[in-house]
Amino acid sequence: MSDRYSALSLARHALSDAPWPRAWRTPEPKSSYDVVIIGGGGHGLATAYYLAANHGIKNIAVLERAYVGSGNVGRNTTLVRSNYVLDGNTQFFEFSMKLWEGLSHTLNFNVMLSQRGQIVLAHGPVQLDVLARKGNIMRLNSIDAELLDRDAVMKLLPYLDYSTEARFPIDGGLLQRRAGTVRHDAVAWGYARAASSLGVDIIEQCEVTGFEISQGQVTGVRTTRGPILAGRTAIAVAGHSSHLAAMAGLRLPVESHLLQAFVSEPIKPFVDHVISFGAELFYISQSDKGGLVFGGHIDGFNSYTQRGQFAKVQTVAECAVALIPSISRLRLLRHWGGIQDMTPDGSPFICRTPLRNLYLDGGWCYQGFKATPAAGWCLAHTVANDEEHPLSRCYGLDRFERGAELDDYAIGNWTYKQ
Amino acid sequence: MRIVCPLCGERSHTEFRYGGDATKKRPAHGTEDRQVWHDHVFLFDNPKGPHREYWQHVLGCRQWLVLERNTATNVSGESRLATDAVTR
Numbered sequence: 001m002s003d004r005y006s007a008l009s010l011a012r013h014a015l016s017d018a019p020w021p022r023a024w025r026t027p028e029p030k031s032s033y034d035v036v037i038i039g040g041g042g043h044g045l046a047t048a049y050y051l052a053a054n055h056g057i058k059n060i061a062v063l064e065r066a067y068v069g070s071g072n073v074g075r076n077t078t079l080v081r082s083n084y085v086l087d088g089n090t091q092f093f094e095f096s097m098k099l100w101e102g103l104s105h106t107l108n109f110n111v112m113l114s115q116r117g118q119i120v121l122a123h124g125p126v127q128l129d130v131l132a133r134k135g136n137i138m139r140l141n142s143i144d145a146e147l148l149d150r151d152a153v154m155k156l157l158p159y160l161d162y163s164t165e166a167r168f169p170i171d172g173g174l175l176q177r178r179a180g181t182v183r184h185d186a187v188a189w190g191y192a193r194a195a196s197s198l199g200v201d202i203i204e205q206c207e208v209t210g211f212e213i214s215q216g217q218v219t220g221v222r223t224t225r226g227p228i229l230a231g232r233t234a235i236a237v238a239g240h241s242s243h244l245a246a247m248a249g250l251r252l253p254v255e256s257h258l259l260q261a262f263v264s265e266p267i268k269p270f271v272d273h274v275i276s277f278g279a280e281l282f283y284i285s286q287s288d289k290g291g292l293v294f295g296g297h298i299d300g301f302n303s304y305t306q307r308g309q310f311a312k313v314q315t316v317a318e319c320a321v322a323l324i325p326s327i328s329r330l331r332l333l334r335h336w337g338g339i340q341d342m343t344p345d346g347s348p349f350i351c352r353t354p355l356r357n358l359y360l361d362g363g364w365c366y367q368g369f370k371a372t373p374a375a376g377w378c379l380a381h382t383v384a385n386d387e388e389h390p391l392s393r394c395y396g397l398d399r400f401e402r403g404a405e406l407d408d409y410a411i412g413n414w415t416y417k418q
Numbered sequence: 419m420r421i422v423c424p425l426c427g428e429r430s431h432t433e434f435r436y437g438g439d440a441t442k443k444r445p446a447h448g449t450e451d452r453q454v455w456h457d458h459v460f461l462f463d464n465p466k467g468p469h470r471e472y473w474q475h476v477l478g479c480r481q482w483l484v485l486e487r488n489t490a491t492n493v494s495g496e497s498r499l500a501t502d503a504v505t506r
Contacts, residue, residue, distance in 0.1 A: 240466070242462065242463070242464035242465075242466075243464075243466050246463075246465075251457070251461040251462065251463065252461065252462070252464070253460040253461055253462065254462060254464055255439075255462050255464050256464055256466070256489070300435075300436055301431075301436035301471070301473075302436075302464065302469070302471075302489055303489050303492060304466045304489050304490050305489075305490065305491065305492050307492075309419055309431065311430070311431070311432040344459075344460050400456060400459075400460045401452070401453075401456050413459060413460070414438075415462070416436055416438070
């Protein structure tokens with residue numbers, strides 16, 4: 001087991017030749033567990049951690065097909081924020097934001113939360129009205145929000161294009177100061193280490209190939225490392241939720257789509273905030289290493305390839321230059337694609353399923369990373385109590401039947417337009 | 419990704435617009451079972467592998483196509499006009 005990280009342990013290790021212990025154990029899978037979690041990403045590991053820490057369930061396995069951090073937890077733009085409009089989303093993502101704020105202490109692992117503030121831009125008076133409404137909704141829910149006029153945005157972000165030639169003039173914006181970025185790898189590693197030290201078995205290189213089902217009840221999983229019996233089983237494999245659910249005979253309101261993200265060559269500190277363009281889906285921030293990190297919309301058709309199409313690279317680059325002309329000669333250093341579950345209303349699932357003892361965390365669309373702590377917290381509650389957490393009751397699989405869709409952007413029933 | 423349009427030939431996918439799963443069959447008019455409509459509208463097979471799907475050649479002949487494409491590799495195969503696919 002790893003020892004506690006502290007200034008003292010740092011000094012002790014500095015003076016000794018002994019290497020740091022591995023952050024988490026690598027046990028062989030046992031034949032049976034109280035809870036098996038499929039997916040060793042941020043959500044799966046967070047669920048395991050909160051099951052152990054909040055609910056006292058320690059006999060848990062997290063099964064990861066590849067290695068911890070290889071999936072979407074390391075394939076995002078690391079943004080965290082809680083500026084939503086609809087009841088349900090607003091409270092859930094604010095709860096997540098609060099968990100982020102204490103996470104480094106909770107996990108004894110520095111996840112490098114940087115609350116640098118996020119500014120959503122308005123490119124017309126009507127859009128500014130919409131942002132004012134959003135800000136009011138946030139403030140009614142005790143979430144910080146500040147409406148900025150054009151001058152205030154100019155002061156905070158002097159490097160945007162305010163010229164008369166700007167394709168999209170800037171009229172103002174909405175600032176959430178508590179929003180920011182988190183080092184995404186550290187989130188996976190921190191949860192893995194904390195869960196492992198509470199007794200959770202993290203089993204990498206272990207792909208689930210099927211479920212054991214008898215009389216409408218999931219009793220275990222088949223894996224590439226042998227069968228494992230499970231009291232309760234949770235799926236947290238967003239991107240591949242349909243693929244896993246199909247093994248259990250379930251169809252989900254999910255299509256898998258590809259989202260790309262980009263990092264430029266490193267430059268000196270320049271973009272101090274997270275900026276969201278208002279004219280197209282585009283967001284940009286600067287990493288601690290100096291690279292500009294940005295992303296856009298999904299490629300537009302379902303895909304499991306983890307490899308983006310060039311057309312989207314071009315669109316995103318165009319957005320970047322339209323907003324910040326001075327970066328037009330920066331070169332892209334890295335670029336990656338992640339597969340995400342897209343749902344008909346753009347909102348996720350944290351719920352029971354039609355099969356007993358099988359639980360689902362999926363359908364995360366664009367919001368999986370920022371939801372990591374709250375999703376783990378709520379899924380752990382759902383698994384432990386066989387009942388949804390009050391904050392995630394709105395994220396049931398039955399919400400379309402009930403007419404209770406949560407379409408925060410009012411886009412309509414198209415997974416590939418959400 | 420390249421898509422072969424039956425009328426215009428091989429083109430970049432950027433000329434096309436994705437239109438969803440083409441294996442879904444719309445329930446008959448007058449179907450009253452809401453579960454049937456729910457499943458039709460909201461549920462997807464979403465396979466990792468061969469997929470039959472609608473595309474519209476918006477920047478070309480503007481026809482709707484049915485395309486066979488592998489979602490695990492993006493290799494696209496045969497396409498035909500959606501009107502042919504429906505009447506066949």
